[in-house]
Amino acid sequence: MTRVAVAASYGGPDAIEIVERELPEPSEGEVLVEVKAIGVNPFDYKSYSGALGTDASKLPIALGSEASGIVVAVGGAVEGPGGTIAVGDEVVVSGQNGTYAERILVPARFVLSKPEALDWKVAAGVLAVAGTAYDALESVGIKSGDTVLVHGAAGGVGSVVAQLALARGATVIGTARRQNNDALRAYGAEPVEYGDGLLDRVRAAAPNGVDASIDTVGTDEAVDVSLELLTDRSRLVSTAAFGRASAGGFLTVGGPASMERRRLASPVLLEQAGAGVFEVTVAKTFPLADAAKAHAELQSTHPRGKFVLIP
Numbered sequence: 001m002t003r004v005a006v007a008a009s010y011g012g013p014d015a016i017e018i019v020e021r022e023l024p025e026p027s028e029g030e031v032l033v034e035v036k037a038i039g040v041n042p043f044d045y046k047s048y049s050g051a052l053g054t055d056a057s058k059l060p061i062a063l064g065s066e067a068s069g070i071v072v073a074v075g076g077a078v079e080g081p082g083g084t085i086a087v088g089d090e091v092v093v094s095g096q097n098g099t100y101a102e103r104i105l106v107p108a109r110f111v112l113s114k115p116e117a118l119d120w121k122v123a124a125g126v127l128a129v130a131g132t133a134y135d136a137l138e139s140v141g142i143k144s145g146d147t148v149l150v151h152g153a154a155g156g157v158g159s160v161v162a163q164l165a166l167a168r169g170a171t172v173i174g175t176a177r178r179q180n181n182d183a184l185r186a187y188g189a190e191p192v193e194y195g196d197g198l199l200d201r202v203r204a205a206a207p208n209g210v211d212a213s214i215d216t217v218g219t220d221e222a223v224d225v226s227l228e229l230l231t232d233r234s235r236l237v238s239t240a241a242f243g244r245a246s247a248g249g250f251l252t253v254g255g256p257a258s259m260e261r262r263r264l265a266s267p268v269l270l271e272q273a274g275a276g277v278f279e280v281t282v283a284k285t286f287p288l289a290d291a292a293k294a295h296a297e298l299q300s301t302h303p304r305g306k307f308v309l310i311p
Ligand SMILES: NC(=O)c1ccc[n+]([C@@H]2O[C@H](COP(=O)([O-])OP(=O)(O)OC[C@H]3O[C@@H](n4cnc5c(N)ncnc54)[C@H](OP(=O)(O)O)[C@@H]3O)[C@@H](O)[C@H]2O)c1
Pocket: 041, 042, 043, 046, 128, 129, 132, 151, 152, 153, 154, 155, 156, 157, 158, 175, 176, 177, 178, 180, 194, 195, 216, 217, 218, 219, 222, 238, 239, 240, 253, 254, 255, 258, 298, 302, 304, 305
């Protein structure tokens, strides 16, 4: 048996219920993982909020797409993206739905070795944000010498976008609320406060212009400022402004091609996180039973860094 958090209906965070589930033995190619920590992402609450539509036949909705833990059983000789997976291995699970659980049964292709340098909590929260960040950087071809405007540069995705862009040799102007400006400076980005007058502040911070922009916020302000500054709209990508992208002539990420690009990049991204090429910080941990509380907090102004659930 395992305890699992699911959304039993569409609505707010109180739609989340903790239920008990039977777990079968692993079939050929499957891995049973005892979960140590679970990364929380905005998609988790969007999956039952109605923001992505509603379909009663999908209820209850399995929550979560990433976790860290220990392998407790395998089905046959199991090969993951990084090689053989054995009982006792410390692993990261990424890309599989339903990680809000004490134990999860997953196909081996979603199971990677946890770098020793990452603790359980950080390891659980790295890949969703880093995969999205890498995907966004690739989609607009960020390279050395670019000046990049990153909207939401203190956020989970935005902070990795900014750090990986800097590692590629780009200059980064990052939007954030005032309290997060020092954190942006600490990793080498130029902070700009969002809100009224944003366009003028970005122009002052980037007197030679902006070559590309990555929006991780999705507000009209973020999109409008980027469109005003860029000469080439195909160098704007958003993780959130889906409604405006086709008419606006800019890109979004998140479809099947994105998922494949992220899956292929995951081993390297995990290695880079372990080696300190970029950092993911943990803002808060919550018991798995308090998943609803974590979702309510994540939807309002919240501390910088990842939220993590502990079973
Ligand atoms: N398409 C995809 O595949 C994909 C994948 C992952 C995430 N996403 C989406 O990307 C978005 C960000 O995810 P996340 O994990 O980075 O979330 P997050 O950690 O909560 O970060 C969001 C950031 O947005 C900033 N923000 C809030 N209001 C703002 C405003 N009015 N103007 C500018 N910035 C504002 C906040 O910065 P301050 O704290 O400085 O205020 C916050 O740090 C979410 O909508 C998520 O669903 C999409």
